[in-house]
Amino acid sequence: MVEIPQKMQAVICHGPENYQLAEVDVPTPGPGEALVKVDAVGICASDLKCYHGAAKFWGDDNRPAWAETEVIPGHEFVGTVVQLDDAAAERWGVAVGDRVTSEQIVPCWKCRYCLRGEYWMCGPHDLYGFKRRTPGAMAEYMVYSADALVHQVPKELPPAHAAFVEPLSCAMHAVERAKLTFDDVVVVAGCGPIGLGMIAGAKSKNPRMVIALDSIPRKLELARKCGADLAINIAEEDAVAKVKELTDGYGADVYLEGTGHPAAVPQGLNLLRKLGTYVEYGVFGSDVTVDWSIISDDKELDVLGAHLGPHCWPAALQLLASGALPMDEIVTHQLPLAEFQKGLDLVGSGAESIKVSLIP
Structure with a gap:
């Protein structure tokens, strides 16, 4: 039997730039839930945007769209099961003492997207660390x-x-x-956590070449250690010109954007070849303006978005373990x-x- 304390330390979000460490009650799991002792929680760029009160996260009246006040932040985490009922154990195939992680989105399983198997786009979803119904992992227990x-x-x-595993x-x-x-x-584009994961993931697909872009040596x-064949410092070199030089003037086949920096968008559109593919993952703090005729009349590009990591968690865990x-x-x-x-x-x-x- 695991001894569970009554109180724990947790970070509480009280509003923009007002996070405080407090002693709170250890949560009690309901039917079909599990109590997990948090082993580690990563700090994400979206956590930082929320902390600073970015418009996408906070409404004018401090009633935010994504992050509610009086919630415990933290959505990329791993922990150890300390309490669960038979229903949870059977559904997830886990037991007390197992190390586990949970995908950051908690779907409703009833909306149009969930019923079509597109759970990561669930309409009325919860997110750990952003809503009071699903407190996050910047705490000793969750x-x-x-x-x-x-x-x-x-x-x-x-x-x-x-x-x-979450950003990967x-x-x-x-x-x-x-x-x-x-x-x-x-x-x-970008060699932060998301970009490095993109590089490793792309390399595992064995394309002809993986090129990394960043301004920090x-x-x-x-990026090279994660599998990049070439790393270009965009502060010292013209990435568009270099990529075209390497591809007989045509341009890259695929551009993966992981910075959320407005300048990365036209950079990608310009260095892609005709009929190339642009994938946007970055979250922007402001509007981005580009010449859309590049996408249509000039190059007929495929422009795709990417959100969360559906169906990729087992592969990401395998890559980490490798x-x-x-x-x-x-x-x-x-x-x-x-x-x-x-x-x-x-x-x-x-x-x-x-x-x-x-590390709580």
């Missing part, structure tokens, strides 16, 4: 909802490495959207829960960290 998608995690993976699954979904072929030249070196990714270098910072503010600041600075994790 509850996995009865409607959640739960995956077992190899125990030999260090907790902070295992928590990387997202990156791999973007790669799947591109439908890569062996002859493709693939360009990945340290990240470009990591040791193919330099996780000791990707997970640059592991901090105690009490240092959550330092973690947010590290993610915000960009240059000092790749992936920052909290």
